[in-house]
Amino acid sequence: MFDKSITAYEEAKKVIPGGVDSPVRAFKSVGGTPPFIEKGEGAYLVDVDGNRYLDFVQSWGPLIFGHCDKDIEDAVIKTVKKGLSFGAPTILETELATEIVEMYDNIDKVRFVNSGTEAVMSAIRLARGVTGKNKILKFEGCYHGHSDSLLVQAGSGMATFGSPSSPGVPADLTKHTLLCEYNNIEELKKCFEVSDDIACIIIEPIAGNMGFVPADEEFLAQCRKLCDENNALLIFDEVMSGFRASLTGAHGVVNTKSDIVTFGKVIGAGMPVGAFAASSEIMAHLSPDGAVYQAGTLSGNPVAMAAGLVSLRKIKAKKDLYENLNNKVAKLLAGFKKAAEDNNIAFQVDSRGSMFGFFFCEKPPKNFKEVGTCNFDRFAKFHQEMLKRGFYFACSQYEAAFMCEAISDEDIDNCIKAAQEVMATL
Numbered sequence: 001m002f003d004k005s006i007t008a009y010e011e012a013k014k015v016i017p018g019g020v021d022s023p024v025r026a027f028k029s030v031g032g033t034p035p036f037i038e039k040g041e042g043a044y045l046v047d048v049d050g051n052r053y054l055d056f057v058q059s060w061g062p063l064i065f066g067h068c069d070k071d072i073e074d075a076v077i078k079t080v081k082k083g084l085s086f087g088a089p090t091i092l093e094t095e096l097a098t099e100i101v102e103m104y105d106n107i108d109k110v111r112f113v114n115s116g117t118e119a120v121m122s123a124i125r126l127a128r129g130v131t132g133k134n135k136i137l138k139f140e141g142c143y144h145g146h147s148d149s150l151l152v153q154a155g156s157g158m159a160t161f162g163s164p165s166s167p168g169v170p171a172d173l174t175k176h177t178l179l180c181e182y183n184n185i186e187e188l189k190k191c192f193e194v195s196d197d198i199a200c201i202i203i204e205p206i207a208g209n210m211g212f213v214p215a216d217e218e219f220l221a222q223c224r225k226l227c228d229e230n231n232a233l234l235i236f237d238e239v240m241s242g243f244r245a246s247l248t249g250a251h252g253v254v255n256t257k258s259d260i261v262t263f264g265k266v267i268g269a270g271m272p273v274g275a276f277a278a279s280s281e282i283m284a285h286l287s288p289d290g291a292v293y294q295a296g297t298l299s300g301n302p303v304a305m306a307a308g309l310v311s312l313r314k315i316k317a318k319k320d321l322y323e324n325l326n327n328k329v330a331k332l333l334a335g336f337k338k339a340a341e342d343n344n345i346a347f348q349v350d351s352r353g354s355m356f357g358f359f360f361c362e363k364p365p366k367n368f369k370e371v372g373t374c375n376f377d378r379f380a381k382f383h384q385e386m387l388k389r390g391f392y393f394a395c396s397q398y399e400a401a402f403m404c405e406a407i408s409d410e411d412i413d414n415c416i417k418a419a420q421e422v423m424a425t426l
């Protein structure tokens with residue numbers, strides 16, 4: 001029964017373009033109506049028709065403890081009662097910055113913003129300001145938010161809707177964006193041969209926006225080397241992988257260190273927060289200390305900071321959190337893989353910490369083009385059938401999935417059982 005969602009969608013489309021406030025919510029590539037959500041309950045979403053779904057989207061990553069975590073909820077309510085925003089510094093900002101800085105040995109200072117998009121946009125300005133260079137190098141299938149210069153062969157919704165770039169972005173702005181294939185060292189080297197004006201490489205070290213595709217160690221090491229040799233900065237976009245791939249994000253699981261790190265999602269625990277961070281030396285270029293301007297009326301918002309702070313402190317206090325999340329992901333993916341094998345379906349799985357993904361194809365894709373060769377019809381059918389059975393995965397093959405603490409072993413067993421049924425029909 002989706003009657004109320006269908007009506008809500010029709011109503012929404014009258015006043016909101018496509019009925020959604022972010023295109024990825026529209027279910028365009030898998031078909032059907034997006035369930036309109038009434039509430040979350042731990043591991044579950046409840047839609048306006050009363051259907052319950054085990055949630056592997058978790059608001060696209062932020063909710064590592066699941067919905068309505070009591071400690072986060074309490075902190076938010078307590079903070080709300082003191083005022084929603086001051087446009088003046090609060091101690092909460094220092095406290096959250098301290099929690100983040102403590103976890104990464106390559107960063108000393110953090111500036112908070114309101115979204116991952118803003119974090120990356122500001123990080124790039126900083127990189128250009130520090131190096132005095134203009135060009136940025138990004139990879140096909142990586143998504144870094146919707147700012148102009150990054151909407152080139154981006155993953156996530158751009159990939160889902162097949163747009164190589166967006167109308168409304170002047171070519172003059174994207175001419176400074178160089179594009180390379182993910183995990184392709186030769187292309188990377190060529191970029192540096194043809195341009196000495198590269199300010200930074202920006203990469204998702206564990207990509208979650210072309211589906212789940214981690215970068216090879218050697219590839220990341222080459223990114224580092226080329227940046228060092230060419231006076232460019234390396235930006236790890238950890239908006240998704242931060243506090244997800246491990247307690248120290250991608251930095252905890254790859255050997256390469258970046259110069260600037262961007263955050264979002266988990267550090268706001270479901271509130272609108274982003275951040276970018278670097279060494280004191282690099283951050284000294286940022287206004288008001290330095291000349292690179294960056295600002296925000298609501299940046300470091302106390303309610304958002306309070307949510308993030310409680311969440312990060314909880315994350316750190318639970319010593320076995322990531323091991324447990326890892327184990328749950330491993331169990332789920334082993335179950336999916338077996339279900340696929342039993343039905344002779346080519347299927348690939350991979351994960352880091354609580355971030356994971358799966359593809360219907362013969363071998364693990366290494367880049368955006370290879371992801372494009374996977375069986376999208378199968379993915380769409382799998383998605384639809386799992387949704388009918390109460391399992392909510394991201395509605396595009398170009399997205400990752402997330403495990404949260406609230407998902408139980410029993411939930412996973414049920415999900416595997418459903419996958420067995422569904423795989424038999426594909």
Ligand SMILES: Cc1ncc(COP(=O)(O)O)c(C=O)c1O
Nearest residue numbers: 115116117143144145237239240
């Ligand atoms: C790696 C990455 N960078 C940047 C962003 C942009 O963040 P936001 O949607 O909060 O603007 C996202 C997700 O949206 C992301 O996954």
Ligand SMILES: NCC(=O)CCC(=O)O
Nearest residue numbers: 022024060156208209399
């Ligand atoms: N992987 C996609 C995202 O994380 C962003 C969601 C959105 O744009 O709404």
